[in-house]
Amino acid sequence: xxxxxxxxxxxxxxxxxxxxxxxxxxxxxxxxxxxxxxxxxxxxxxxxxxxxxxxxxxxxxxxxxxxxxxxxxxxxxxxxxxxxxxxxxxxxxxxxxxxxxxxxxxxxxxxxxxxxxxxxxxxxxxxxxxxxxxxxxxxxxxxxxxxxxxxxxxxxxxxxxxxxxxxxxxxxxx
Amino acid sequence: xxxxxxxxxxxxxxxxxxxxxxxxxxxxxxxxxxxxxxxxxxxxxxxxxxxxxxxxxxxxxxxxxxxxxxxxxxxxxxxxxxxxxxxxxxxxxxxxxxxxxxxxxxxxxxxxxxxxxxxxxxxxxxxxxxxxxxxxxxxxxxxxxxxxxxxxxxxxxxxxxxxxxxxxxxxxxxxxxxxxxxxxxxxxxxxxxxxxxxxxxxxxxxxxxxxxxxxxxxxxxxxxxxxxxxxxxxxxxxxxxxxxxxxxxxxxxxxxxxxxxxxxxxxxxxxxxxxxxxxxxxxxxxxxxxxxxxxxxxxxxxxxxxxxxxxxxxxxxxxxxxxxxxxxxxxxxxxxxxxxxxxxxxxxxxxxxxxxxxxxxxxxxxxxxxxxxxxxxxxxxxxxxxxxxxxxxxxxxxxxxxxxxxxxxxxxxxxxxxxxxxxxxxxxxxxxxxxxxxxxxxxxxxxxxxxxxxxxxxxxxxxxxxxxxxxxxxxxxxxxxxxxxxxxxxxxxxxxxxxxxxxxxxxxxxxxxxxxxxxxxxxxxxxxxxxxxxxxxxxxxxxxxxxxxxxxxxxxxxxxxxxxxxxxxxxxxxxxxxxxxxxxxxxxxxxxxxxxxxxxxxxxxxxxxx
Numbered sequence: 001x002x003x004x005x006x007x008x009x010x011x012x013x014x015x016x017x018x019x020x021x022x023x024x025x026x027x028x029x030x031x032x033x034x035x036x037x038x039x040x041x042x043x044x045x046x047x048x049x050x051x052x053x054x055x056x057x058x059x060x061x062x063x064x065x066x067x068x069x070x071x072x073x074x075x076x077x078x079x080x081x082x083x084x085x086x087x088x089x090x091x092x093x094x095x096x097x098x099x100x101x102x103x104x105x106x107x108x109x110x111x112x113x114x115x116x117x118x119x120x121x122x123x124x125x126x127x128x129x130x131x132x133x134x135x136x137x138x139x140x141x142x143x144x145x146x147x148x149x150x151x152x153x154x155x156x157x158x159x160x161x162x163x164x165x166x167x168x169x170x171x172x173x174x
Numbered sequence: 175x176x177x178x179x180x181x182x183x184x185x186x187x188x189x190x191x192x193x194x195x196x197x198x199x200x201x202x203x204x205x206x207x208x209x210x211x212x213x214x215x216x217x218x219x220x221x222x223x224x225x226x227x228x229x230x231x232x233x234x235x236x237x238x239x240x241x242x243x244x245x246x247x248x249x250x251x252x253x254x255x256x257x258x259x260x261x262x263x264x265x266x267x268x269x270x271x272x273x274x275x276x277x278x279x280x281x282x283x284x285x286x287x288x289x290x291x292x293x294x295x296x297x298x299x300x301x302x303x304x305x306x307x308x309x310x311x312x313x314x315x316x317x318x319x320x321x322x323x324x325x326x327x328x329x330x331x332x333x334x335x336x337x338x339x340x341x342x343x344x345x346x347x348x349x350x351x352x353x354x355x356x357x358x359x360x361x362x363x364x365x366x367x368x369x370x371x372x373x374x375x376x377x378x379x380x381x382x383x384x385x386x387x388x389x390x391x392x393x394x395x396x397x398x399x400x401x402x403x404x405x406x407x408x409x410x411x412x413x414x415x416x417x418x419x420x421x422x423x424x425x426x427x428x429x430x431x432x433x434x435x436x437x438x439x440x441x442x443x444x445x446x447x448x449x450x451x452x453x454x455x456x457x458x459x460x461x462x463x464x465x466x467x468x469x470x471x472x473x474x475x476x477x478x479x480x481x482x483x484x485x486x487x488x489x490x491x492x493x494x495x496x497x498x499x500x501x502x503x504x505x506x507x508x509x510x511x512x513x514x515x516x517x518x519x520x521x522x523x524x525x526x527x528x529x530x531x532x533x534x535x536x537x538x539x540x541x542x543x544x545x546x547x548x549x550x551x552x553x554x555x556x557x558x559x560x561x562x563x564x565x566x567x568x569x570x571x572x573x574x575x576x577x578x579x580x581x582x583x584x585x586x587x588x589x590x591x592x593x594x595x596x597x598x599x600x601x602x603x604x605x606x607x608x609x610x611x612x613x614x615x616x617x618x619x620x621x622x623x624x625x626x627x628x629x630x631x632x633x634x635x636x637x638x639x640x641x642x643x644x645x646x647x648x649x650x651x652x653x654x655x656x657x658x659x660x661x662x663x664x665x666x667x668x669x670x671x672x673x674x675x676x677x678x679x680x681x682x683x684x685x686x687x688x689x690x691x692x693x694x695x696x697x698x699x700x701x702x703x704x705x706x707x708x709x710x711x712x713x714x715x716x717x718x719x720x721x722x723x724x725x726x727x728x729x730x731x732x733x734x735x736x737x738x739x740x741x742x743x744x745x746x747x748x749x750x751x752x753x754x755x756x757x758x759x760x761x762x763x764x765x766x767x768x769x770x771x772x773x774x775x776x777x778x779x780x781x782x783x784x
Binding site: 010011012019020023024026027032033034035036037038039043044045046047057058059060061063064065066076077079080082083084085087100102103112115116122125 | 176178287310311340343344345346347420422423424426427495496497498515516517518519521523524527528530531532533535536564637638705706740741754755756
């Protein structure tokens with residue numbers, strides 16, 4: 001398998017958490033992967049993007065026109081990284097309905113609005129968007145069960161809540 | 175045993191599995207997690223290891239190096255600009271050597287992600303005449319750490335490990351030792367004055383001659399163990415690619431993506447290189463391309479008419495490695511004639527994506543203090559030198575005029591005050607940076623009577639690199655105020671307040687004091703906290719969340735240009751809106767910041783962490 005995912009957002013949204021979950025998924029199936037983080041100097045509120053390359057790779061960075069999927073936890077951050085998405089790739093994005101139309105498959109959800117309505121605590125935004133990716137990306141490399149297992153391995157304390165959010169997102173996308 | 179690790183954690187495990195029992199250094203992105211990783215493993219397995227941050231890189235290096243002289247296996251960790259600070263010690267250590275092992279880890283940052291220069295530590299190793307190892311991946315980082323420790327003991331000389339950010343902060347499954355059977359080393363200083371205390375000229379001259387001989391021996395070792403087997407496996411042909419570090423992984427992928435084949439040699443030890451042996455292999459090729467980052471370290475050592483690289487304008491000279499850059503280099507030397515597959519099709523969004531420039535965190539006290547300083551010491555009549563740390567981000571508020579390197583704000587305040595006495599010079603420095611290198615220049619300013627204001631922003635942590643503890647917080651607390659008073663002058667003290675008028679009032683007092691001072695610096699310590707400091711912040715943050723009264727907001731830009739808190743931005747109605755997901759509940763903007771008092775308490779704020 002060769003699969004490249006960019007996860008984009010800003011500091012504090014839990015971008016790195018998602019990379020770790022996907023890394024655990026790969027590890028559990030004994031597939032090689034390489035991941036890396038890109039961020040400026042900000043700790044909170046600055047642009048952050050992470051690359052994860054699953055399969056036979058020798059460097060951790062995703063080049064332009066190469067990513068199979070971008071998971072954008074923020075609308076602007078998804079667009080800032082759009083050059084990395086390859087032709088035929090999927091954009092998974094947390095955005096309002098006025099998100100621009102793109103020459104890619106787009107799986108959009110307004111997770112901010114959901115959280116503001118109190119459907120889930122805002123700290124679960126990243127997991128919600130991972131659920132949107134599971135529902136909206138046809139060739140996503142991991143199954144729901146694999147992702148749930150990895151979430152439980154990441155942090156057993158909040159696993160139940162996170163899995164609930166993941167499933168909520170998948171139901172919302174039906 | 176297989177384990178998913180970040181490069182820096184892999185280095186930490188490598189040190190443990192090489193029985194390194196003294197680790198010192200100074201935090202700096204991308205190196206910081208190495209020493210904190212060792213501390214975690216030490217705690218987890220109750221290992222007898224010294225693993226502590228030094229006051230600065232030079233101190234960290236010297237503590238570890240003395241251990242290596244006394245027979246311990248030691249390591250010093252730092253980032254590439256930190257090596258500048260430690261370089262005085264390194265240059266001499268490279269003559270003297272060690273009995274135990276001395277591994278220097280200097281992490282580079284090609285692409286300037288969080289550094290003021292893009293300098294190449296491999297070139298520094300060459301300058302100091304010590305061997306350097308260049309890992310490509312976290313797995314290499316683990317293996318080369320162990321190798322470096324062994325080589326240092328074998329050749330009795332400090333060895334450098336030079337990982338770049340894409341190794342330090344890369345993550346992969348690595349294969350490491352099954353079990354940890356840690357064996358600490360016996361420290362025993364053996365008196366040998368001609369060696370440990372060599373004085374110029376005779377003593378050091380002898381060591382200089384030995385240094386030259388040693389580096390030649392190591393170059394031969396490099397050939398026999400690392401290079402010859404690789405060159406012997408090569409086929410010959412049109413192109414030979416010589417790479418090191420991340421260059422190797424990027425090269426392999428580019429060749430695969432483009433469907434090309436060429437011999438690739440991975441240089442494990444970029445210095446010292448056996449140039450003649452390597453150049454003799456060029457006969458089998460038409461061209462040789464060197465792929466490395468960020469400086470042409472290998473390329474210059476093996477310079478030859480067939481060699482292409484940065485010095486021939488074939489490979490990019492600045493910024494980090496990209497496959498696209500290798501593709502372009504292959505096009506330039508006419509090895510690849512196809513299209514640029516790494517070029518993204520242009521997409522017209524009809525608007526430009528708004529920039530998200532680096533900013534202080536929501537709720538960070540630095541923002542309020544900068545705001546108060548600028549309220550009292552007006553921009554037009556002031557010069558604001560500042561320093562390296564989170565508070566550097568105050569530059570977005572217009573609160574900083576110049577930056578140089580760690581600790582420079584204090585001496586530069588002296589210089590500005592001497593050069594332009596018509597301006598009020600107000601310097602800012604964090605507590606970590608003050609401890610690191612702010613004390614000698616303050617001493618200098620006091621005894622020479624340089625007149626300026628120095629504001630020490632004390633949040634009791636080295637926040638930017640991941641909140642390592644400062645000397646004010648561990649073991650025996652050291653108080654900045656007493657340090658300043660110990661130099662014979664008063665140190666004004668202020669506790670940050672979320673009520674802005676209190677901060678402004680304090681700086682009015684500072685200005686009075688400064689105007690009354692005819693000579694010497696006026697020094698202030700502001701006691702703050704880091705909003706991300708889980709241990710201390712909850713004691714300070716009032717959890718008062720804010721919204722905007724849209725009738726009062728006149729869109730004057732004050733908050734978005736001078737206060738600059740990330741949750742504040744204009745909405746579609748042209749009024750300021752607070753992003754409820756970003757507001758930290760610090761209440762700092764409720765007073766003074768808005769000329770029309772449009773920021774009001776949001777009683778119904780969606781509480782975080784429900």
